[in-house]
Amino acid sequence: MAERVRVRFAPSPTGFLHIGGARTALYNWLFARQKGGAFILRIEDTDRSRSTEEAIQAIVSSMHWLGLEWDEGPETGGDFGPYRQTERLSLYEETAQRLLAQKKTYCCYCTPDELKSRRRVALKEGRTPGYDGRCRELTARERDEFEKEGRRPAIRFACPREGTTVANDLIKGETRFENRLIDDFILLRADGFPTYNFAVVVDDNAMRISHVIRGEDHLPNTPKQILLYQALGFPIPDFAHLPMILGPDRKPLSKRHGATSVEEYRRNGYLPEAILNYLALLGWSYDEKTTLFTGEELIEKFSLGNVSRSPAIWDPAKLEWMNGHYIRQIPLKELTLRIVPFLREAGLIKDFPDAEELSWLERVVVSIRDRMKVLGDVVTLTDFLFGEVKLDPQAVERVLKSDEALRVLALAEEKLASLPGFRKDGIERALRGMCEELSLKPAKALQPVRVAVTGKTVSPPLFESIELLGREQTLQRLKKARNLISDKIG
């Protein structure tokens, strides 16, 4: 424990970085940064049928995007590599052989099919479905027989039949497991690939991991791993098991609950700051008041002792609120740049804007900043500023189809046409003057103008929007709306 803190995040590359994985990574990262330790990224790709190269890239890229930089791992390398389990096969093999020589493991010739059917029978008879240990006492001759049949052995751990293994979890506290209830689990499969429990112990030791911080789903694996540490004579790290993240139905978070990967949130316009802050608070808290934390504050204040022991339900609404908050924290110039990709993606702008367009975009951003929850909101909020207006039929029906609206539009057009300049303040004066002349409340009289100009009953502030649109476009839209009404009213 006096040794340097070394922690790791060890995902299986079977898809995008999941929200739960991101939180595990974050807690590891915070812990390492706070303690001045090392944060290691290790790829657990021994399940060849499900692991892919694309998934590794996806995870790496989400980690970078979140700013969870690792000190050792893919891309960066390090003194304890390689950091991919499929590149460490010989280490597992050697370690297993060592245990075999010490008679702490044994060869098992049972095939997966045999095991499966035995398990079924056991379940049907109401017995515990674990491995019965039948190959543990195999004689040399029996082994030869199996070898002659062409069977390749798996290597199993000879688990102690008595005693108790105690895991002192930094979050859950002391948990005890009866050794006799743990079956002789496989370390190395017949094909030479290690099982999860074995590879994890070998690697965590080889990489000098001091604290294993991972999801609670691994808690039942812990006694097996402790037994392995002991058999191998390795020092045992500290363990900390994080509660799960569930959907609103208290089932594991999955696609049917909505977005579950960091990548999806990135694409929808969530900010890393918001995701990190929200994730930090999902299962951890600092005091009874604080909800907003900068990255530095999190590093300073995080502690495993304050991590909750019970599962948390994912609440997209709170994340959204937090995202809106962080959007408002971003300096205008930077926010504008971060919005550009969303405008391009939606086809609202073609190329990357030049300096002039950028300064216009900045003014656009000012008008919508308080209205955004995600960066992608920029599209629906400002689409009327690009190209033609699409008049919402319902809005036309409700606010445009009247003689009063017709008069409003005519006067507005006249007032705006004769304005000396075309700035927000002048526009406002002109339109408020219009309201007075018509003896109408602004709230009433400005709605037809809003619909004519923006196509909707809800929009960014009208006067700014009109300025941003420009005189020519504005007048054109007012006229068009007027013609439309005249036709309709007859």
Next chain:
RNA sequence: GGCGCAUUCGUCUAGUGGCCUAGGACACCGCCCUCUCAAGGCGGAGAUCGCGGGUUCGACUCCCGCAUGCGCCA
């Protein structure tokens, strides 16, 4: 089926024996601001602390049982 973990407002949580007539945040409702919608400010409603037993002068907090949920063995 066995083993393990968990259980405070709808949600995330504060709470480590008296400070709790249970605090904060999101969501919800109302008011203010206001050209719409937001943002912001102010306020409201919302939890007999899963249930039942103990221990104690006193329990959300400690112990036991039960229920439920989740995990692992798969």
